[in-house]
Amino acid sequence: MKSKAKKVNKALDDAIPLQNPIKIHEAMRYSLLAGGKRVRPILCLAACELVGGDEAVAIPVACAIEMIHTMSLIHDDLPCMDNDDLRRGKPTSHKAFDEATAILAGDSLLSLSFEHVAAETENVSASRIVRAIAEMGSAVGSEGLVAGQVVDLCSEGKELSLDELEYIHVHKTSKLLEAAVVCGAIMGGGDDIEIERLRKYARFIGLLFQVVDDILDVTKSSEELGKTAGKDLVSDKATYPKLMGLEKTKEFVGELVGKAMEELSCFDALRAAPLYHLADYIAYRQN
Template sequence: MTPAVSTAFDFTAYLEAARWRVETALDGSLGPERPESLREAMRYSLLAGGKRLRPILTLAACELAGGDADLAMPTAVAMEMIHTMSLIHDDLPAMDNDDLRRGRPTNHKVYGEAKAILAGDALLTRAFEMVALRSPGVPPDRLLQVVGELALASGAPGLVGGQVVDLECEARQVDLDTLEYIHLHKTGALLRACVISGALIAGASEELLASLRTYARGIGLAFQIIDDILDVTASSDVLGKTAGKDLTADKTTYPKLLGLEESRRRAEALVCEAKAVLAPWTTKAAPLLALADYITSRDR
């Protein structure tokens, strides 16, 4: 039996409030500074909306571990900055060559390829600044651990490595193990960093951290499976990005390997496993349990 989210927990209200807090913090993270043109390009993508799943996971994990979510907000902002950087760079002609992101033109279509690359670079480095220099009240040893998590998630052991393998596998058939490797690194690594970093800021026990790693692995894979499904079942208007890109690029996806129904079943099973490990913390874990369900029920 997997733990159920308490009926007393209003996930819709929680999500709305968390998103508002995150949006406010994101807006305040890039104040007036020079060069103005670079700041404008950074803000264009950072404030373009989206689910804000990564920063909310960070805050929820901090609360689960008994911490103050306000102390984790700079790290939550950092996670969204790294995610935004990855989107800007993924959309470039040298990568996925996409013209649409979050319902509007991609960064390089508006500001040019050179400035888009630099905007992504600036967001990546600002993310480390948010943790190391803009996190008052968090013990330095915990911040050092978070910096390590960010470095692993954003570099070769994480999303960069996953992106390279993804590019290398275009137009050729790959097996399920390779596909899982891509998704655990390109998508899952940052989701894991969000969950673990939020808990680290709160001083989580090793027992809780181990359970959260299992939780993050499950939701990370499930998230990408649902993305693969939506790429072939949803429209560009709904997704806010170009639908059918995986098919056009001849990429191997979960639906291509397993079919739509088996892919959905696998995503649901992963979410069930992710929720099960949080059973000892059922009450405090309500937001994380609901976020896991949200991953498989979303339509974009």
């Protein structure tokens, strides 16, 4: 996992050279290279290898998924959205630069993500590249990340049901994790059955990811998280611990890990080891 993260970091660094206009490339690099956990690209590469592909064929799409993720963080942090000052332990993009630059850096990362996959993917058939691009798009737009953020913004201060909460998480978190895994499997040459099993795995992982985020928000400090802690309580946001209680939420984590791992049972256990490990890592991470 560490070697995968290193490769991704190197590839991300190479993907955006510091060229003119300097300011926008600085802003793109500032957020993209701020040292995230790289969970999405690692999942992407692991899925590629699980279906028998060489890791290298999925590097461009793994980077693209991380660019999309970074774009969504930059835009979600804006004053007119979640108005967050701290992200990954550093000032958010609009604080380090300014609002216009933050918006444009996000736009540019989003556009580059698609361009990067189209221009840089090698040794994969064009039809698989097209399929991956459609998958990425559906994870971002008004049926993906954007849908989640819109509903999230509309529901602040309202009482949410568990179903509504799940809608937000599925769209804000699961969809992109799903795209990461599915695109990795597409690039790796996976067949339709393998891709659909991995899609289900990713959905459980996605939900898991958010449930754990909610737990961390109420149990950890800002310093430990590298972002503002306790924010959900202050803003009166619906969270799993609030709706289910902390103990039940922790039980739910165990249940989701089990379901995710079940989807891997049809694959070779050795090859699937990184994805088992990732499920564990996401469930029991401390920040």
